[in-house]
Amino acid sequence: MIRRRTLLTAAPSLALGMGLLGRGALAAPAALTSDTTLMPRTGKGPRIVICGGGWGGLSSARHLRDQLPDAEVIVLERNPIFWSCPMSNKWLIDVVDTAFLTHDMLAPANNHGYRLVQCEVTGFERDKKIVRTSKGNVDYDFLILAGGIRNAYDAWFGDDHEAAEYTRTHFPSAYIANAEHLKLKNMLRDFKGGTIVMTLPPPPHRCPPSPYERACVMAWHFKVNNIPAKILILDPKPGIAPISAGYRAAFEELYPDIITHVPNARVRELDPWNKRIMTEAGDFDFDEAVIMPPHQASEMLFHADLIGKDENGNPTGWADMDQRLFHANADDSVYIVGDSMGAISPHFGHYPKSAHVANYIAKIVARNIGQRVRDEEVVAELPDNLCYMLVNGDPREAISVEFTYEVGADGLVHQNQIDIDVRTPDLLEEDFVWVNGMFDDFLR
Template sequence: MDRRNFLLTPPIMALGTLAVPSLSLAAPLAIHSNTQLLPRTGKQKGPRIVICGGGWGGMTSARYLRELIPNADVILLEKNPTFWSGPMSNKWLVDIVSTDFVNHDMIHPANKYGYTLVNTEVIGFDRDKKRVQTAQGSVDYDYLILSGGIRNAYDAWFGNDLYAAEYTRKHFPNAYIPNAEMFALKNKLNAFKGGTIVMTLPPPPHRCPPSPYERACLMAWHIKKNNIPGKIIILDPKPKIGPIGEGYKAAFEELYPDIITHVPNAVVKEVDPFNKHIKTAAGDFDFDDAVLMPPHQASDMVWYADLIGKDASGKPTGWADMHPRLFTANTDDNVYIVGDSMGFISDQFGHYPKSGHVAHAVAKIVAQNIYERTSGKEVKAVLPDNLCYMMVNGDPQEEISVKFEYELDATGKVLQTQIDMDVRSADLVQEDFNWIKSRFNDFL
């Protein structure tokens, strides 16, 4: 079966007619594989660039493509009605920032920067015809950007047992894909009266590597502040936290010694959400409530486009097969991958951190590269950096931070050249808010 085409014929929508006294309204046309959502008019002289996914990467690339290529027809496809930021969402869980701080209108930036926003779900691709299939019809493109984030790979735990996967998502949401699960998790935290919360961490690479530890700290702060008799057990598949481990270890031991227990090498072997039991390589654990994060993989759209990489044995890596410097798909240089779906980059460090900062930086680079291609200029390989701030205490507010820098060696390979870390400090809080506001101002 051709994976590029297997989703190109969605079920016909069942649309009835509406009868009104003295007025007859015809039913909308049924959507099928030949329905064109945005047919070209012939008046457009520039390239058509379709962006799938309206998160940090998608909205940033849309803004800069319109700025760099004014005659381009830039179309952003996003199924969610509003933009919801992953960065700062942990602070939102414990009411340090408001909903309006992380949840934003998408129509205003589309109108401001001049790109077309369509709220629809991407359900397939025909790359030979350069066509995206959506729930509302197909859209042709000259260049395609996939910026759909991640998928929760519950199948790694449950195989084909969709009921167990949906039960887990519904009862123990991890809220790593905006935005409905975030409200569910916040409501659960506010209703928590005590007991043991287990938090499973995905194996690397996963979305925003330090954020689960930040979430644990802020949930622990909520428990501590409200005198709730609760504990949090972090089941970490890694042997240690990573570059920022000392900062988090100090927070666990100094701020929440009676609340947080960090268990390393806790690779998940079996999850029983019905009986609230987890088996890991570090032992078995029962829980009263949980934040169950399965392994992360590239978003569904990268799978639909048949652009997932393979390892030496031929098995899917779960992430995009892409050029490590130019961000194009290795099998189709008219397709770019931006943000968390990006695949293997370097033998030294593996993947870029799957963070909002990296998504924003790569989106600007990709916009510049498409401009260079369409204007006949040399395409220059530019690398991002990464910067993450993590709040570990709510009163007084204190944060830690980490910054990574990258460069090309003499052979053209991408290397991580510097890691800067800051210990827990109140001064970093203002830096964090300055950073997020500058990014929001840039694409929102």
Template sequence: MKRRNFLISPPALALGAAATAPSLALAAPAVITRESRILPREGKGPRIVICGGGWGGLTAARYLRELIPNADVVLLERNATFWSGPMSNKWLIDIVNTDFINRDMLRPANRYGYKLLQTEVIGFERDQKLVRTAHGLIEYDFLILSGGIRNAYDAWFGNDLRAIEYTRTHFPNAYIPNQEMLSLKQKVKDFKGGTLVMTLPPPPHRCPPSPYERACLIAWHIKKNKIPGKILILDPKPKIAPIGAGYKQAFEELYPDIITHVPNARVQEVDPFNKRIKTAAGEFKFDDAILMPPHQAADMVWHAGLIGKDAAGKPTGWADMHPRLFHANSDDRVYFVGDLMGHISDQFGHYPKSAHVANYIAKIVSKNIAQRVAGQEVTPLLPDNLCYMMVNGDPQEEISVKFEYEVDPTGKVIQTQIDMDVRTSDLVKEDFDWINTRFKDFLGV
């Protein structure tokens, strides 16, 4: 990590979006360095720091304040506003507007009484229970890491920073909420025809069924506007999954001349400058692309030294965590919430890296920490998962998948997957009911 001192004049101490967050007092000198202690503790309750203000982080902040009223809860988020991954594919083609997926984070902070600080997390001193941020050091008693994923472009390009930056800026995938979302939306609007390639990451990756939904909705946009374009899905898996039958029917019945799905297309080489991709299923050229490299746990998990290792001692790319209690195996004061979580079960591997799971696990972790603070025995709980995916824009139709979990007699977590492959408009209503209920849950609106 490269670190530098930050010279901040007194007016800038508001730190962006955190300026009006509740009880946010920065007892800091005019000159702040990376060694400055900021956000002094309030009260005698535990200090709980949450890194990442997505679905999981915002949910944890709300429920920790509710379950531990005297807790000093601090949420750290680098973005000024909350961008929702769910519904973002619909937003790309204007089925929902920007205000639907881009939300204010100050309102829930004020409503539920936690501190919100807009800053970058750049490291940890776990032996001293400190988070190192761009604006200084913050103490904690419990730490929750909820930073989502990182795009592992290095799996394709190694240390070729020029190729990484070119790919990120010219062929963005917008699977991390930031400026890429606006760039991708403009790319879709500007597409005039030709071959649009979409690469899918190998499992596990963020929201497994969503790349197929994105392909369907862009295909619907192409079909509606009579654009002479085709979509080529390069999928490393041997078949479409999850909701395989539903997506296969959508591809064949709605977009037979637009979408081509290529299985077993594990990426071997990418040449973004000459628009060429070599895969295990062959070599392909493209006119434009949405390039998704392999996904891994967010940088913060690597900075914390909490990435798991496989039997050969190589990094797994995901958090090294207790599969039932969600804390780090080597540090039970650090918890993991959301897409960065590690291995759960030999039967299915990871929980789906979805917003629904992040929201659910955040509530479980909040209860676990509350029980520990109260001196009670921690009760292991299980989540569930539910994903809705739109495959047609007119009429609006969706398919969905549900995952249920139980513990078998040996103590292993077992997953049951239920695909709803028949596309219907009823699922569209269920989808909007689902997300509005979740938004009200952690955003208060």
């Protein structure tokens, strides 16, 4: 356990008197209008600005208000509605409906007393503690970056934006909460037969077990509707991971004629117009595809100049941050929550990029900021992780993986992984208990 005493140095209020937003209300389009306009401060506590209102951002906002009832908490989010990626694979085959995934973000903002501004975060002036947005600038005492991931098509296509955009719009990854999920579901509904390739990003990436779950639910749909489809999972890893035995059993026992898992299939080249993909495990033609490019931290981390470097001085693509206290190494007024986080330990690399971890870290960071504001010792805490993955549509059966963490004798964080490989309906029930508990925690 690390304990540290830190004093909050309150930034002078930079408010210039325009653009007051109602608590919890979405901004009127012109509420914040220019580069020089700053949101006036309200309240007597510190101002904490959260960039990104997904799992990590909204969890941070809710728990910060509990920790610091006097704090002014502002969430900056581009989307008008919350869309849950967890359960979205199940939604592809109608285990849940759209109303289950989508949530009003105004209700929790109003219920817990934070402000929600619908805008694009465009940049940072960290020396002045200012966030730039499409609706003007906002100053802060503490900043939380919770922007999730970016799809790094540039790792494949370089400056060829046309190829990247063609790939994104025709073969969407549907790994970020946006309209790509609808396009994927329509593709599944309309597919009449042929070969679908699914590329997995190289690790680390968002929700490692979920691409295999997606392959299973798609295969189940093809099986029950007698659609002559093949799914090729092009996996850059040498084997299925995590829950390898559970997934292998599902592929072999439930979908032997549909799913083929291809290991060591790192993408070398992709020709989206001619529907051809070249990998280290061979070249493949396809009729349809779910193309997941490499993942990196959200653009915000790049704009904030907080991306780490590896031993050769190359950008890691993920946050450069304190592994136990989750603030940026270069700036301890900036915290990173959720999938943008950098590596935690040489023993296992990153915490799983999951909604569970994003929610857990948000609570820890809220407590740590509360401790700093109250001038208490800052207590380093460890998360855990839990994921349930549906592999069969009838009967509905899931498998699962759990991770726990502890600090070892070497002072580093160690990971313990428990795969639950035997598929059962009970695990799907547990998944619903988990997700409803999460929604209760930060969306109601």
